[in-house]
Amino acid sequence: MTRSEELQKLHEYQNSICECKLKETAIQPVFGDGNPDAKIVFIGEAPGKKEDETGKPFVGAAGKFLAEMLASIGMERKDIYITNIVKYRPPNNRDPEDHEKRECAAWLYAELSFIKPDVVIFLGRHSMTYFLPELKISDAHGKLVHRKIPNLPTEYFFPLYHPAAALYNGGMRATLLDDFGKIPKVLEKIKETRK
Numbered sequence: 013m014t015r016s017e018e019l020q021k022l023h024e025y026q027n028s029i030c031e032c033k034l035k036e037t038a039i040q041p042v043f044g045d046g047n048p049d050a051k052i053v054f055i056g057e058a059p060g061k062k063e064d065e066t067g068k069p070f071v072g073a074a075g076k077f078l079a080e081m082l083a084s085i086g087m088e089r090k091d092i093y094i095t096n097i098v099k100y101r102p103p104n105n106r107d108p109e110d111h112e113k114r115e116c117a118a119w120l121y122a123e124l125s126f127i128k129p130d131v132v133i134f135l136g137r138h139s140m141t142y143f144l145p146e147l148k149i150s151d152a153h154g155k156l157v158h159r160k161i162p163n164l165p166t167e168y169f170f171p172l173y174h175p176a177a178a179l180y181n182g183g184m185r186a187t188l189l190d191d192f193g194k195i196p197k198v199l200e201k202i203k204e205t206r207k
């Protein structure tokens with residue numbers, strides 16, 4: 013089996029055991045997508061309408077913006093892996109609740125353990141505060157966090173504003189673009205510390 017096929021099996025298994033009730037209202041689960049050997053894993057919040065319809069994460073407006081930002085640092089979707097903390101669309105795109113994040117968390121841990129990225133990039137406060145509850149996204153964005161978190165394969169975390177929140181907010185958009193530009197240096201810095 014290839015790594016992609018193994019990852020597909022992991023998703024199918026986790027979907028079959030996940031007890032999140034959003035399963036009942038969503039059209040389908042939205043599995044993480046991208047390179048199973050990626051050095052960067054992005055974690056968003058939860059699927060929206062487009063993602064629910066297609067079964068792929070970040071395919072709507074936020075995903076388009078993300079693709080533009082990736083291009084700005086010479087990367088493409090195929091270079092990274094992207095997933096959400098909650099795998100099923102919450103009704104009317106409401107915020108995911110804490111218990112929904114907890115119910116989907118084993119799945120996320122399994123994906124991360126499989127991919128073993130150098131860095132996890134949180135897209136917005138929902139995924140960040142699940143792992144780093146004391147942080148505020150307004151202070152933490154664009155700063156590399158070094159932290160040992162049990163059962164996670166990396167100690168490096170880089171929080172960013174969520175692209176959907178920044179899309180139509182001029183100030184936040186500029187900040188997100190600026191923070192995104194720091195990603196190549198962040199990767200270099202992590203590589204240096206491993207030498």
Ligand code: URA
Nearest residue numbers: 056057058059069070
């Ligand atoms: N926003 C998210 O957080 N995730 C998606 O997959 C799409 C939009």
